[in-house]
Amino acid sequence: MKDFLIVGAGLYGSVIAHELTRKGYSCIVIDKRGASGGNIRTEMREGIMVHEYGAHIFHTSDEQVWKFVTDLVPMSPFVHSPVACFKGSFYSLPFNMHTFKALFGTSEPEEARARIEKEALGEKMRIVKERRSRESSSSARTSYNDVTDQDPEVDQTCKVSRNTGTAEKNIEDIRDRFEEDREIKEFVPANLEEQALVTVGRTVYETLIKGYTAKQWGCDPRMLSADIIKRIPIRYTYEEDYFNDRYEGLPSTEAGGYTGLIDRLLEGVEVRLDTDYLALREQRDPDTWYKDPGLGLAKRVIYSGAVDEFFCSCYGPLAYRSLRFEQEELETDDFQGHAVVNYTDSESPFTRIIEHKHLTADYRPSGRPFTIITKEYPKLFAEGDERFYPVRDNVSMERYNKYMELAAGCPLVAFGGRLGSYRYLDMDKVIKAALEDAERLRDGGEERNTVKNDSDTV
Numbered sequence: 001m002k003d004f005l006i007v008g009a010g011l012y013g014s015v016i017a018h019e020l021t022r023k024g025y026s027c028i029v030i031d032k033r034g035a036s037g038g039n040i041r042t043e044m045r046e047g048i049m050v051h052e053y054g055a056h057i058f059h060t061s062d063e064q065v066w067k068f069v070t071d072l073v074p075m076s077p078f079v080h081s082p083v084a085c086f087k088g089s090f091y092s093l094p095f096n097m098h099t100f101k102a103l104f105g106t107s108e109p110e111e112a113r114a115r116i117e118k119e120a121l122g123e124k125m126r127i128v129k130e131r132r133s134r135e136s137s138s139s140a141r142t143s144y145n146d147v148t149d150q151d152p153e154v155d156q157t158c159k160v161s162r163n164t165g166t167a168e169k170n171i172e173d174i175r176d177r178f179e180e181d182r183e184i185k186e187f188v189p190a191n192l193e194e195q196a197l198v199t200v201g202r203t204v205y206e207t208l209i210k211g212y213t214a215k216q217w218g219c220d221p222r223m224l225s226a227d228i229i230k231r232i233p234i235r236y237t238y239e240e241d242y243f244n245d246r247y248e249g250l251p252s253t254e255a256g257g258y259t260g261l262i263d264r265l266l267e268g269v270e271v272r273l274d275t276d277y278l279a280l281r282e283q284r285d286p287d288t289w290y291k292d293p294g295l296g297l298a299k300r301v302i303y304s305g306a307v308d309e310f311f312c313s314c315y316g317p318l319a320y321r322s323l324r325f326e327q328e329e330l331e332t333d334d335f336q337g338h339a340v341v342n343y344t345d346s347e348s349p350f351t352r353i354i355e356h357k358h359l360t361a362d363y364r365p366s367g368r369p370f371t372i373i374t375k376e377y378p379k380l381f382a383e384g385d386e387r388f389y390p391v392r393d394n395v396s397m398e399r400y401n402k403y404m405e406l407a408a409g410c411p412l413v414a415f416g417g418r419l420g421s422y423r424y425l426d427m428d429k430v431i432k433a434a435l436e437d438a439e440r441l442r443d444g445g446e447e448r449n450t451v452k453n454d455s456d457t458v
């Protein structure tokens with residue numbers, strides 16, 4: 001019997017297996033897919049490194065994580081600078097001076113800043129005015145109701161004319177202005193649309209955020225929490241690197257891309273593919289399996305699958321967004337001249353097109369016109385789909401907390417990774433968490449499952 005059964009041969013499961021093996025523990029890794037690597041898997045096809053589950057760019061400012069990765073595989077330098085396509089026009093991302101030049105014709109940073117700030121302030125004032133007018137019309141309705149409730153015979157015309165005497169009206173106007181100024185200063189956006197409008201103004205919002213967000217989340221941005229885009233990166237420079245991290249790159253083609261990284265991590269570890277933990281568990285006695293969650297294979301379990309699935313969704317399913325990838329092989333040398341193009345209008349049904357050869361830093365042309373592209377279509381998660389993005393809405397977070405209470409009663413099972421902790425995590429955060437968890441599991445003996453509260457959002 002092994003020390004650990006690790007469910008999931010994705011990045012999290014592979015790093016933790018590597019670390020625990022290095023520390024002298026025996027591990028077995030299982031995955032229900034037919035290949036290891038989880039969502040970071042890459043495949044080499046005709047000299048092109050294909051990212052099977054969407055473009056993955058490694059970026060971090062964490063020295064320990066960067067050293068960990070580069071000790072295993074050489075990294076090819078890469079600068080992620082996606083382009084946005086809105087109704088046939090192209091813009092730089094993240095929002096920078098190239099974007100503002102294309103949108104407003106502004107070349108100077110101060111000019112662009114003034115333009116954005118003017119639009120953003122205008123939006124804030126408009127929203128405050130609209131909120132106030134909604135409030136005053138509802139309070140006018142209330143006072144009318146109050147009055148008529150008290151005295152159905154009361155003369156309304158008389159009441160209204162008494163309240164609109166000139167002196168009183170002036171004082172009311174001044175009070176209103178002060179109140180409006182205060183509300184502008186203390187403005188709290190009520191939803192994602194308001195958050196975006198008061199940060200970047202209407203032009204940027206409508207061209208680059210609105211349609212993309214609606215497609216990505218499958219709903220009107222006014223239905224989404226402002227927290228989702230708390231920080232919109234705006235750069236008043238011509239610098240085009242999407243990330244602000246110190247290190248950025250992709251595992252080199254020679255090393256086998258991300259799949260090469262996973263292979264290095266899993267060297268010397270027993271791996272069983274096409275093996276679903278839940279299916280194995282179903283074959284056991286439902287009243288006793290929890291005493292032996294390692295299913296006779298190992299003493300303890302590290303689970304990087306979906307936490308709601310583990311508990312048979314007894315408190316209800318957690319919400320996720322999924323994706324559909326459509327891959328095409330084309331007889332052309334270059335389809336879009338760039339690795340990633342985001343489609344920000346609502347007319348294009350996909351959110352991104354990836355041209356994989358542009359992600360392959362050390363790509364050597366094969367001599368014939370050939371390229372591979374992937375279109376990314378967001379979709380609502382349905383049974384049988386891959387769970388890509390956790391949707392941490394109130395209902396799901398309440399359920400997740402309850403699942404974590406159950407998890408606290410399963411000392412032999414530790415939950416981790418993207419699905420196990422029900423959070424969107426970039427690869428560097430996954431590696432960091434796996435390194436820390438490996439250390440904790442080694443020292444602590446028993447796992448203490450805790451709710452990891454954070455504000456990470458997609």
Ligand SMILES: Cc1cc2nc3c(=O)[nH]c(=O)nc-3n(C[C@H](O)[C@H](O)[C@H](O)COP(=O)(O)OP(=O)(O)OC[C@H]3O[C@@H](n4cnc5c(N)ncnc54)[C@H](O)[C@@H]3O)c2cc1C
Nearest residue numbers: 008010011012032038039054056057277305417418426427
């Ligand atoms: C479209 C997209 C683009 C991204 N781009 C980037 C990027 O550019 N940069 C970045 O840093 N991060 C990016 N990420 C995040 C990155 O994909 C994750 O950080 C990483 O894949 C998480 O690894 P994981 O092991 O936690 O999860 P996964 O990769 O999902 O691995 C979990 C594994 O568990 C297996 N499993 C689940 N349930 C069971 C079961 N019952 N039995 C057996 N096996 C099971 C699954 O088959 C899977 O292989 C992106 C994510 C997405 C969705």
